[in-house]
Structures are given as structure tokens and as C-alpha cells.
Amino acid sequence: xxxxxxxxxxxxxxxxxxxxxFSPQALASxxxxxxxxxxxxxxFKNNVWARYLYDHLDVEDWASPAPSTAEDxxxxxxxxxxxxxxxxxxxxxxxxTETGTEQLxxxxxxxxxxxxxxxxxxxxxxxxxxxxxxxxxxVALVNDMVSLYKKAYDRAIGKFYPPIENRVNPPSCxxxxxxxxxxxxxxxxxxxxxxxxxxxxxxxxPFVRLLTADNYLRCDYCLAYQPLALIPCSAxxxxxxxSLTCNMRAFEEYHALECASLxxxxxxxxxxxxxxxxxxxxAIRLCxxxxxxLRELSESRGGYNYNVPLGFQSDPRMAYGMINNLTTHRxxxxxxxxxxxxxxxxxxxxxxxxxxxxxxRTKNDMKLQNTVAxxxxxxxQIARINTLYLWRSADHPELxxxxxxxxxxxxxxxxxxxxxxxxxxVPNVHYTLxxxxxxxxxxxxxxxxxxxxxxxxxxxxxxxxxxxxxxxxPKCVAKGLGVAGYNTL
Numbered sequence: 001x002x003x004x005x006x007x008x009x010x011x012x013x014x015x016x017x018x019x020x021x022f023s024p025q026a027l028a029s030x031x032x033x034x035x036x037x038x039x040x041x042x043x044f045k046n047n048v049w050a051r052y053l054y055d056h057l058d059v060e061d062w063a064s065p066a067p068s069t070a071e072d073x074x075x076x077x078x079x080x081x082x083x084x085x086x087x088x089x090x091x092x093x094x095x096x097t098e099t100g101t102e103q104l105x106x107x108x109x110x111x112x113x114x115x116x117x118x119x120x121x122x123x124x125x126x127x128x129x130x131x132x133x134x135x136x137x138x139v140a141l142v143n144d145m146v147s148l149y150k151k152a153y154d155r156a157i158g159k160f161y162p163p164i165e166n167r168v169n170p171p172s173c174x175x176x177x178x179x180x181x182x183x184x185x186x187x188x189x190x191x192x193x194x195x196x197x198x199x200x201x202x203x204x205x206p207f208v209r210l211l212t213a214d215n216y217l218r219c220d221y222c223l224a225y226q227p228l229a230l231i232p233c234s235a236x237x238x239x240x241x242x243s244l245t246c247n248m249r250a251f252e253e254y255h256a257l258e259c260a261s262l263x264x265x266x267x268x269x270x271x272x273x274x275x276x277x278x279x280x281x282x283a284i285r286l287c288x289x290x291x292x293x294l295r296e297l298s299e300s301r302g303g304y305n306y307n308v309p310l311g312f313q314s315d316p317r318m319a320y321g322m323i324n325n326l327t328t329h330r331x332x333x334x335x336x337x338x339x340x341x342x343x344x345x346x347x348x349x350x351x352x353x354x355x356x357x358x359x360x361r362t363k364n365d366m367k368l369q370n371t372v373a374x375x376x377x378x379x380x381q382i383a384r385i386n387t388l389y390l391w392r393s394a395d396h397p398e399l400x401x402x403x404x405x406x407x408x409x410x411x412x413x414x415x416x417x418x419x420x421x422x423x424x425x426v427p428n429v430h431y432t433l434x435x436x437x438x439x440x441x442x443x444x445x446x447x448x449x450x451x452x453x454x455x456x457x458x459x460x461x462x463x464x465x466x467x468x469x470x471x472x473x474p475k476c477v478a479k480g481l482g483v484a485g486y487n488t489l
Contacts, residue, residue, distance in 0.1 A: 428452070
């Protein structure tokens with residue numbers, strides 16, 4: 001039985017219908033519904049603006065080294081920060097420069113020179129190929145480009161570097177955990193066998209992911225740190241990819257629908273709301289815009305094996321069903337919180353409606369918007385409870401880490417099997433990104449006995465505020481913070 005205090009909120013359909021009774025002006029005055037105006041700045045590509053960004057873009061403080069003097073020259077860290085600062089500005093210029101122009105070709109040539117300087121010969125050649133593909137290669141630079149390509153090729157002979165276009169080749173999923181269920185712990189994971197410290201527990205490919213930082217340094221799809229090889233979306237200025245393969249996969253999975261709305265999504269909605277929207281967009285793409293198929297897919301409730309993590313080759317419909325059936329703790333939410341979720345969902349549905357109509361030739365009427373909003377409410381709640389953040393070093397953005405000390409989150413992901421780990425402030429499992437594949441690795445942080453409960457740290461100081469539970473790990477109980485009954489997800 002849900003504890004919302006009002007039977008009106010027992011279904012997303014009745015919830016959306018109730019919120020629709022309020023006028024858009026009244027809801028907008030509370031900031032609940034974003035006006036359905038597309039932000040043109042997202043799809044704004046202009047050479048003048050790109051040059052302005054290149055000259056004036058503010059970079060994070062950590063990327064700004066202290067001024068050097070003859071007595072105190074720049075050390076290795078400062079030289080690294082200068083390089084990153086230059087790459088951030090250069091990639092912002094590439095993102096906002098008009099496609100197929102001479103200025104874009106010059107930017108790729110400049111990045112090829114940087115790549116060659118840092119010994120990345122294959123990437124240097126890749127950037128030169130991108131410059132040539134613009135069909136506006138500066139005549140004065142042709143000889144220099146040919147010379148640079150020959151130098152890079154001669155130096156690259158004997159070195160192994162996978163072709164950038166096919167760089168993403170994720171390994172198969174792996175798990176040494178199995179799911180169990182109990183009244184006190186809900187669905188949770190236990191160790192299949194005794195695990196030693198540092199041993200791999202689970203490897204899983206995220207169903208949806210969202211880059212929350214380092215937009216000009218990492219691939220928006222596989223999250224790889226590839227600042228020297230990023231290529232922009234040809235339509236918008238918000239996302240860059242490390243390869244043509246990632247570009248194509250992102251477009252097929254979600255970006256085709258969210259491209260026009262990405263500016264307003266990032267400026268008006270939180271990270272969790274953006275991730276929930278991306279989950280909805282991917283579900284719509286799976287059903288080719290058919291709302292009847294989307295409802296049928298979402299209402300499927302059985303036959304999912306959570307003992308097997310999602311792999312890159314997993315059936316996407318089965319993977320979505322597993323994600324869609326994760327817990328939401330809706331019964332622990334107040335009516336005001338449910339109302340706010342529905343208002344946000346209606347605003348997002350109005351934002352996505354024109355793109356759904358344009359791509360799938362579906363009439364953008366109230367029925368379509370209500371169906372999308374109903375799914376968005378559920379997906380927003382799934383994202384709030386089950387999202388995991390990936391972390392990297394605060395000083396070196398290329399270094400991913402499982403520590404919360406001197407680090408910052410750079411991405412949010414949704415997993416099926418990985419979302420079943422319980423929380424503990426003293427976890428026996430750590431997780432981080434596998435840079436070579438984009439998969440999420442869970443490794444044992446201590447020796448674990450067979451059948452032991454597997455726990456990770458969600459990184460929340462007050463779990464009830466977001467996850468709707470209070471931690472009862474030994475550390476919190478000793479401080480008198482734990483409340484029995486809501487110890488796990």
C-alpha cells in the first residue's frame with residue numbers, strides 16, 4: 001500500500017491528469033513547468049561565436065596554473081594544466097564552429113599538431129583526416145599537412161593503437177554476485193563465492209549514461225577521456241564524441257530526439273531529471289515512437305534475470321524492462337513531491353513532443369504528451385533512487401577513481417544489476433569506470449566471504465533526502481544516526 005496520503009496519486013496516469021487541471025501560467029510561476037520554447041543556443045553554430053569562446057572561455061580553477069617566473073618555471077603539473085586548458089578552449093571552438101567550413105578544418109589541424117607534440121601519432125592522423133573531410137582545407141597549409149601526416153605515420157610504425165572509429169569494443173558482462181530478496185533488505189546482492197580484495201565482482205554496461213562534467217574532454221557516449229580526438233554533433237553544440245562509432249550509437253539510442261532540446265534540458269533541469277528524460281527518450285526510440293508499444297513494454301513485469309548484468313550485446317528491450325522494474329520508493333514520497341514530479345514530466349513531454357512528431361510523423365496532441373509524461377514520472381523516480389555517480393580526480397581529469405577524497409563526479413549512469421547493491425558508509429565493494437570500454441567495474445575493497453551482503457557507498461550524507469532510507473551500517477548506528485527498517489534500497 002502506498003503511503004502518499006491520497007489515493008489520487010496511486011497511478012501516474014491519474015497524477016498527470018490531476019496536474020493538468022492547473023493552468024500553465026500558474027505552474028510556470030512556481031517553476032514547475034518550463035515554457036515550451038526551444039533554446040536556439042543549443043543548436044547555434046557560428047564561427048564568430050566560436051572564436052569568441054576560444055579567446056574568452058572560462059576554464060575551471062584547477063586548470064589555471066600559477067604564473068611562472070624565471071626563478072620558478074612551470075612544473076609538470078602546471079604544464080599539464082596549460083595543455084588541458086588549451087584543449088578545452090580548442091574543443092569548444094570545434095563544437096560551435098559551423099560544419100564544413102575552413103575555420104573548422106583549421107581547428108582540426110591545430111589539434112593534429114597538439115596530438116603529434118604529445119606523441120599521439122594515430123590521433124594526429126585522425127585529426128588531419130577530419131580536416132580533409134571538411135572540403136575546405138586551407139591551400140596554404142596543404143604542404144604542412146602532408147608533411148605532418150608523413151612524420152606521424154613514420155613515427156607510428158610499430159606502435160599499436162586501435163582505429164579510433166572502432167575504438168569502443170566493450171568486454172562481455174561478468175558477475176560474481178547473485179540477487180536475493182527479503183522483507184528488510186528488499187532486492188540485494190550476495191557473493192557467489194569467497195572474494196579476495198581487489199577481485200572483480202561485477203562488470204556491467206550502463207543502459208543510459210549522462211556526462212555531467214568535462215564536456216570538452218570526454219566522449220558523451222562511452223565517457224572515455226579523449227580530448228585530442230573529440231568530434232562534435234553536426235547539428236548541436238553540446239555534445240562531442242571520441243569516434244564516429246560513438247556518434248552513430250548515441251544518435252540511434254537517444255540523441256536524435258534530445259538534440260533540439262538539449263540546451264533547455266541542461267539549463268533548466270537537474271542531472272537526475274536529465275537522466276530520467278534520456279531513459280524515456282531511449283524507450284521511445286526502442287518503440288519507434290509507437291505509444292501503444294511503449295505502454296506495452298513498460299507494463300511488462302516478469303521474466304527478468306537480475307543475476308546477469310547488462311552487457312553491450314544485451315537485448316535492449318529486455319534491458320529496458322529490467323531498468324523499468326527497479327524500485328522507486330514511491331510509497332515513501334509525499335503528495336507534494338509526486339505533484340512536482342508530474343509537473344516536471346508534463347513540461348518535459350511538451351518539450352519532446354515536437355521532435356517526436358517531426359521524426360515519427362506522430363500527431364503531437366494531448367494524448368501523446370500525457371503518455372510521455374506518465375512514463376517520465378516513473379523514470380524520474382527510477383533515476384532519483386538508482387543513479388550511480390562516477391568519480392575522477394579533482395586535479396587530473398583523466399584519472400577515474402573510486403575515492404570521494406579530492407575527487408569530483410563527472411558522469412551519472414543507470415545500471416540494472418549494479419543498482420541492486422545495498423548502501424553502507426563502510427562498503428566492501430568499490431566501483432569505477434573502465435576507461436578502455438565504458439563499462440562500470442565493481443571490485444572488492446576487502447576480503448568478502450561467500451554469501452555476504454555486497455554494499456557500496458552511495459555518497460549521500462543524508463540518504464533519506466534522496467533515497468528514502470536511513471543508513472543502519474555499524475558506523476551510523478554508533479553515531480545514533482541509523483533508523484531500523486529503511487536500511488537498504
